[in-house]
Amino acid sequence: MLTRKQRDLLAFIHKRVQRDGVPPSFDEMKDALDLRSKSGIHRLITALEERGFIRRLAHRARAIEITRLPEDLAKSTGFTPRVIDGDLPDAEAPPQARRVLVEAQDVPLVGRIAAGVPIEAINDSAGHIAVPGHMLDRGGDHYALEVRGDSMIEAGINDGDVVVIREQRSADNGDIVVALVDGQEATLKRYRRAKGMIALEAANAAYETRMLPEDRVRVQGRLVGLIRSY
The missing domain is CATH 2.10.109.10 (Umud Fragment, subunit A)
Known part of the structure; x- marks a missing residue:
């Protein structure tokens, strides 16, 4: 379950990625959500990442990738998660390779x-x-x-x-x-x-x-x- 602000931010990021091919800057996110400082955006981004809706990619500018959308928003926008082709091992990934969400x-x-x-x-x-x-x-x-x-x-x-x-x-x-x-x-x-x-x-x-x-x-x-x- 997302808060209204989290949902609004996710929808705004998705819209800009669809339009421009890259996510908006933090200043653009702040202005779009009418927040007073970027610290509020940092909190929303962290919450969306912890809930699995986005992931941040290291060493890349504007490094935010949408991994999923709420069902109704995905249907209305035709969103399909990006799939990377390749063979995956049958065995479970080692513990050090698993993604860990940090509070x-x-x-x-x-x-x-x-x-x-x-x-x-x-x-x-x-x-x-x-x-x-x-x-x-x-x-x-x-x-x-x-x-x-x-x-x-x-x-x-x-x-x-x-x-x-x-x-x-x-x-x-x-x-x-x-x-x-x-x-x-x-x-x-x-x-x-x-x-x-x-x-x-x-x-x-x-x-x-x-x-x-x-x-x-x-x-x-x-x-x-x-x-x-x-």
Whole structure:
């Protein structure tokens, strides 16, 4: 059973795929459903995936594929699931090959973080975002931040991505962290500590590593996941 919003989103995605050959962007979905933020779309997409109506394909732009529709909607649109031809083994697939649906959890989407020149920390609130449970560490508090800037692109973190952060006050060398500088500037960087100094390293050759006395830097959390919309 789908909620009205879930059904409306599924129908909109199907209509756009039929028309354009590709799914709509998250911004187009948000506008079509008259939602205030993309976090609501993330929750709806996760719910549709968990119920088996869509699947998301890794490493492809706008990577959403409709696998089935509610019976009445399928009849009215003539929908037929895509079938991949090929021989299938008679034996049951090994456990590691089976698809596992992971429950999503809502975490606060608390603002924007600079992956470039540091900006003011946690500068607005955008509600909540659904995050797959496997990204979250047990027993920890988590929050999400929208990335602004390109200084971490070589670590696979792009402008506009949403990073999932485990709240903590310490980090190991090599961790990607939210670092608060001088109590007012927050940035997303790789963390290294040596001889009373903290190195905040970018993952982009265009940016220099910042070296700061450790009393000027406070770790606010460690990167544990990333969500990208297309």
